[in-house]
Amino acid sequence: MARWAMVIDLRRCIGCQACTIACQMGNDLPPGMFWNLVTTVGPTGSYPALRLYHIPRPCFHCADPPCVPCCPTGASTQRDDGIVIVDQDKCIGCGACIMSCPYGARTRNEKLGVAQKCTFCVDIISQGKEPYCVSTCHQRARIFGDLDDPASEVSQLLVSENTMQLKPELGTDPHVYYIQP
């Protein structure tokens, strides 16, 4: 059984939002709905001693996701491979999971009325392809793979690089790791 994770190299990300748009287009989202977005940090400092980097933010598919136990209909679940998904039939759009996510990864799809978020592209990874946000990136800043496979690029990067998670103090244990800029 795989354990899916993503490593995002903040040294490479240039903040172009290609991943944001690729995700929107690939998943046919209405404008204003973001399953992935890229924030910009800085430039911090004072001209010209400045620092600038970007943080792409998909759903983190946390190992201990707060958005699953709060779901009243059982629509929000976590698969054995770690991917957290929303059953669009069971979801009634109450918003509990949206409010529970500390990263703001979930939103309500206005057209469909259900909670949605990044799915690590479950439908296409089963065909052996990479998620849209990963394949679209010109800078190869996003790497997707199986943590249970020590030979996978993600596993190796976690060993060789200085990675971090966002808000680790909340105990969510995200499966998206950032290589520090």
Added chain:
Amino acid sequence: MSENGEQIRKSVCYFCHQQCGMLVHVKDGKVIEVEGDPDHPSQGGKCPRASIWMKHHNHPARVNYPLKRAGERGEGKWEQISWEQALDEISAKLDQIRQESGAEFVCSAGGTQRTHDWARRRFMNLYGSPNVFHVSHVCWIPTFMIETAICGWSPFDLDLPSSRCVVLWGHNPAEAYMPEMRAWTDAKRNNGLKIIVIDPRMTESAAKADLWLPLRPGTDAAMALAWLNVIIYEGLYDEEFVTNWCHGWEQLVEHVQPYTPEWAEPITWVDAEKIRAGARMYATNKPGNIQWGVAVDEIGKPGGAAMHARALLRAVTGNLDAPGSDLIPGPNQSMLTDEEMECNECITKEQLAKQIGSDRYKTCSWPGYSKISGVAKQVWGKSPPTEWMCEAHGPSVFEALLTGKPYKPRAMLVLANNTLLAYPDSRKVYKALKELELITVMDYWLTPTAMLADYVLPTADWLERPTLTNTYGCSDFAICSERAVKPAYERRTDYEFWKGLGDRLGQSEYWPWETLEEAKYYRIYPLGYDVSSYDDFVEQVRFSFPEREYYKYGRLGFATTSGKVELYSQTLEELGYDPMPRYIGPAENEDDDPELAREFPLVLIAGSGTMPYYHSEHRQIKPLRYLHPKPRMQINPTTAKELGINNGDWAWIETKRGKIMQVAELTEIVHPRMIFVERGWWFPERDGREPELYGVWQSNCNVLTSGEPEHCDNMSGSWANRGLLCRVYKVAEEDCPHG
């Protein structure tokens, strides 16, 4: 390739110049999916623009049928007509103008080469008009021509991964050329490549640099001259190369002596030590590259000197055509180049002499081109194309329309060019356009420029046309891509436009190819592959990269008058210009014009690219517009505080030419005395009729810029988008736009 009726076509996205490879999935004549092509040099990436292909391809506002103006100019009343009628009427008018006034009275304005420009030049040469122009004067061409004059062909080819240092000079690949940025990042990680960025702003590329030189806009000449000084006087030059392969070494040594880093410091606003560090880093981390960027082509008056000085840096360090350095590609020796398709022999010298602006700005017009390409042809056997390299000067054409000097053009054929947003001093351009008797515009959309046209013609997008990638006809390689689907509705490619006119104006024998594919097949045929059609070539072969040959100059010499790299340029001297670059200040600056600086104390940067747009495109693509709904100007927080401007406030930016408003973003990206404004803003959701014209006067940065002779580079005519002086103040509540 087909499975379950699905074809995969090998195409390229043409929303910008990188022309990233795309695999287009087609079923029943419709595009169902577009993927990045991992086998293409772009390695399968897709920027935000490529991903919205469907929104663009199917957008309800696309012009899909030929339109003829039905009311007054700018009234927005259109009559849908057939292509035949459009071509009949336009060609009749062109014929009439040629007979009454002369072929030179017809101009053509083009854009950033998403068109088949050899076809344009072919038609115009056969027709007899030399007055073709693009935005080439602010895009690579001035640099190309000066570099070609100096070393025989601009050395723009790269040779990663052996490179050890790259100078991104006025170039922001992290925002504008993303596959290239990937190459730099990979080289940095894998080979320890050093990246130097020379840019006033803390751009995305500067954020990834090892050394960032934040210079005052427009002072690149000073920076380059100071680098030459350091490299020469610290003995960091390539002795062997300058002794054996350079002409004018002693003159250059003496010439750059006063241009010390200490001299450059107050001009460039960069510490002398940092200037030194940059020069040393480039000269000692060999082989190295200097990667061109549009910025230096957009500083106007000092541009030529800056390009010139920058070009000499490669020579003095021996970073020319050596492994890992800047390689001189030369023309494509195997297939038919763009120049060979242009029918340049068909236009008379008398007509060429009438090229507007060529009397003053010679390097990118007939006088300079004929000299420079003449020498190039002797050595290489082929020359750069006239399209782009031998052009009329846009601002001079608009001046001619208003003053009648040297004569007043009567018609302009505009393709892939949003004239009201592309040239300096837009209000002047507007008045000039109104003087024309005939304006035809071929575009995806009813742009502000199209609203002033007499005929608007629907153009095919990149999914609907084949593309041959070869860097404006200046590369020795070719990447061939096929059309994914037939053009929808009545869209056509520009080739059909020119051929349609040509057939009606007695040029039929010169247009034997019915389709672009046939013409392209004719071009790639000499490569000698056993393919039956262009599409066949794309499927079977696709890439034609010649064997790399270093040190070609050992065999051929440099394609210059002396056969060597001309540190002292005889060609430029013959054209009446400085044979060696001397310092010239920015187009508007506080030293040369203190009065002006008192009124306009801030330094303006305009013209840089900003994701997710490209020039004036994509404002009507909702997902992209959603990410970036308003034009944003960048201002340092210290300056903004003095002016009482908060983050998100509308602010006026004003120069001597006029004023626009953009939303203020308070950021340390810019120096406290610099202001950055975005380019290309119009608002397709507004009323397109006069006087609104889609809000073209509200935030269009070219309302601020200048194409006046005193601001343009004397050599090339490149005009100033950067290094102008401006002032900023808050927009009053009642003047802020709504919604």
Added chain:
Amino acid sequence: MIKERTWGWPIASYLFLGGLGGGMLVVSSAADLFLDMGTAFSLGTLVAAVIIGLGSGLLVFDLGRPLYFWRVFSKEKAILTVGAWMLSLAIICGLVYGSTLLVFSPWHGLAGLQAVFAWICLILGVGAAIYTGVFLGTIKARPFWNSPALPILFLISAVSTGLAAHSLLVHFWAFGATESEVTIIARLLHRADIVLLVVEIIILMVYVLIMRYSTTVDTARIAATWLSGSKKVPFWGGMLCLGLVLPIVFYLVPTGATLLLAAVLVLIGGIILRFLVVYTDERVMLPGEEQFLRWLPDRDEAFLSTWEE
């Protein structure tokens, strides 16, 4: 759209109505079980059930897919699922219990029935009043809610509003109670409410101050909006003054008008509290996230509706 709130006035209103209804059930069942005054609260109990029903209606209205609301009655262990079952039971039991209290109902006085339902309604009342506070209090993502004190605050406020509502109803329609009995009941309710209001002031202030002086910068910043920032007027003026302090003052001046005004103000205070809490739903933003959202367009931007696609 991403900038906009997920939970707004329908949820805030439901929190008030659910708390009010639950509190009213607690008051009437407690009065019945410990003071044997159930009959006077018969109408109040029925009204409580209706109020909970109204609140639930708002919950359904706010759903993304309201027609599928019934899916919430699942076997999931989520707090909201338990809450949904509890609310439904509370409505039914409240109606049944209220009807047993009515003097003219056929099963009035049935031995044991009233007592059993009184206990059930007491428990369900507490449950309905407290469970939303428990749910919000466990959401680590929203630091201002994330406290064990939130459910306590909600419960106190719920019972307080319950007392106030009953005192209004009892004043107008106390079935089967004499004039003097009504006076005694009213006085009990007012005194109980004074105590609860004092407790509520303490808990509220402690709650906000602990948040305000949290070592987590963002929590402190969010709490500061109540004390000195964008929400200071509804907090100090609305919640504390109008909703808590003034009612105590008015309760202590026992004229007819002031007592009624006190009860109304307590109810208003209950509404303001729920709205303040729901609208303080800030999440600790990721680096750069605020800037990203700030530059996004508003819903009414022209380009969003210009072209049909």
